Amino acid sequence: MKKIALFILLLAGFAANAQQTYKTTPNIRYYPDAIYKNDAYAAARCVIDIYHPENASEKTPVIIWFHGGGITGGQKEIPNALKDKGYTIVGVGYRLSPKVKAPVYIEDAAAAIAWVFNHIGEYGGDSSLIFLSGHSAGAYLDMMVGLDKHYLAKYDIDANRIAGLIPFSGQCITHFTVREERGIKGTQPIIDNMAPLYFVRADAPPMLLITGDREMELLGRYEENAYLLRMMKLCGNTTTRLLEEQGYDHGGMPTPGFPLLVKEVARLVKAKKG
Numbered sequence: 621m622k623k624i625a626l627f628i629l630l631l632a633g634f635a636a637n638a639q640q641t642y643k644t645t646p647n648i649r650y651y652p653d654a655i656y657k658n659d660a661y662a663a664a665r666c667v668i669d670i671y672h673p674e675n676a677s678e679k680t681p682v683i684i685w686f687h688g689g690g691i692t693g694g695q696k697e698i699p700n701a702l703k704d705k706g707y708t709i710v711g712v713g714y715r716l717s718p719k720v721k722a723p724v725y726i727e728d729a730a731a732a733i734a735w736v737f738n739h740i741g742e743y744g745g746d747s748s749l750i751f752l753s754g755h756s757a758g759a760y761l762d763m764m765v766g767l768d769k770h771y772l773a774k775y776d777i778d779a780n781r782i783a784g785l786i787p788f789s790g791q792c793i794t795h796f797t798v799r800e801e802r803g804i805k806g807t808q809p810i811i812d813n814m815a816p817l818y819f820v821r822a823d824a825p826p827m828l829l830i831t832g833d834r835e836m837e838l839l840g841r842y843e844e845n846a847y848l849l850r851m852m853k854l855c856g857n858t859t860t861r862l863l864e865e866q867g868y869d870h871g872g873m874p875t876p877g878f879p880l881l882v883k884e885v886a887r888l889v890k891a892k893k894g
Contacts, residue, residue: 640673640674640676640704640706641673641674641675642671642672642673642674642703642704643671643672643674644669644670644671644672644698645669645670645672645743646667646669647667647668647669648667648668648669648670648735649663649666649667650666650667650668650731650732650734650735650736651666651731661715661719662715664713665713665714665715665716665728666713666714666715666728666731666732667696667713668696668710668711668712668713668732668735668736669696669698669710669711670708670709670710670711670740670743671698671702671703671708671709671710671711672708672709672743672744672745673706673708673744674744676706676744679741679744679745679746679749680706680707680708680744680745680746680749681706681707681708681745681746681749681750681751681783681885681889682707682708682709682710682736682740682745682746682747682749682750682751683702683707683708683709683710683751683752683753683881683885684710684712684732684733684736684750684751684752684753684754685697685698685699685702685709685710685711685712685753685754685758686712686714686729686752686753686754686755686757686758686759686761686762687711687712687754687755687757687758688754688755688756688757688758688759688788689716689756689757690756690757690796690797691716691717691725691757691760691795691797691798692716692717692718692797693716694716694757694758695713696711696712696713697711698711699874699878701874701875701878701879701882702878702881702882705882707885708740708743708744708745710732710736710740712728712729712732712758714728714729714732714761715728717797717800717801718801721801722795722797722798722801722814723814725761726761726764726765726771726814727771729761729762729764729765729771730765730771730772730774730775731775733750733752733765733772733777733782734772734774734775734777736750737750737775737777737781738775748781748783748892749783749889749892750781750782750783751782751783751784751785751786751885751888752765752766752782752784752785752786752787753785753786753787753788753881754787754788754790755788755789755873755874755877756788756789756790756791756838756870757791757795757797758787758788758790759787759788759789759790759791760787760790760791760795760816762785762786762787762790763785763787763790763792763816763827764814764816764819765779766779766782766785766824766825766827767779767816767819767820767821767824768813768816768818768819769819779825780823780824780825782825783825783826783888783889783892784825784826784827784828784884784885784888785824785825785826785827785828786827786828786830786880786881786884786885787827787829787830788830788831788873788874788877788881789830789831789832789837789838789841789845789870789873790816790829790841790845791816791841791844792815792816792817792844792845792847792848793809793810793811793815793817793844794809794810794811794812794814794815795814795815796839798814806839807839809840816848817844817847817848817851820848820851820852820854820855820857821852821855821857822855822856822857823857824852824857824859824860825859826859826860826888827852827859827860827861828860828861828862828863828880828884829845829848829849829860829861829862829863830862830863830865830873830877830880830881831845831862831863831864831865831873832864832865832868832869832870832872832873833864833865833866833867833868833869834864836867836868836869836870837869837870837873838869838870841870842864845862846862848860849861849862863880865877
């Protein structure tokens with residue numbers, strides 16, 4: 621009898637998932653309208669798409685996804701691997717170098733995140749369960765806004781409200797595009813206030829660093845993440861971890877990374893809800 625009851629519950633769960641529908645609301649502006657006036661580039665880039673469940677029974681965790689492209693290319697996106705998982709997904713567009721210089725693209729990322737904190741409830745998202753993720757340049761933006769608290773403080777938001785950071789192969793030293801803007805070659809490492817490593821702190825949100833294979837990754841990407849992990853530990857942080865995907869290069873590592881992201885979000889949601 622117990623087995624029959626369990627089977628019925630499982631069927632009900634599968635049916636609920638099958639019945640859940642999603643919609644995408646595109647091109648939402650995250651700055652005040654005045655920012656877009658007479659600025660076609662901001663109007664094209666500074667927008668978000670929101671992929672969200674329709675008529676969900678409760679508010680859903682939110683994953684904000686920043687695209688890669690070296691801060692010089694790429695478009696906002698909702699990764700297919702994150703769809704239909706019961707989450708609200710936000711794909712962020714931001715301005716790119718060389719049309720803008722640092723820290724404008726970081727400020728764009730912060731403005732988008734602040735908008736989500738303030739408005740995602742209107743789309744069924746839970747503002748207490750907002751996670752930041754992204755690949756490469758997008759991961760760099762995640763970490764800059766999540767670790768350097770002044771970007772979100774501008775909007776009266778404590779960066780520690782972020783439920784978790786899950787960056788995919790992010791640059792932890794000063795980004796190579798920022799260095800290029802200053803005329804510094806890509807093989808010259810710099811750690812200054814444009815580097816996530818500059819802002820290591822004990823009280824940072826939980827962070828899962830994911831990289832590709834250290835022998836196949838872009839430049840010293842694995843080693844930078846390993847150093848960030850070490851420095852976070854030395855400053856007293858106990859919630860940062862690092863995973864290395866053996867056999868995957870920089871471009872290929874998101875494929876096995878997405879299931880890790882989904883698993884980490886589920887783990888942190890469970891821990892937060894008790």
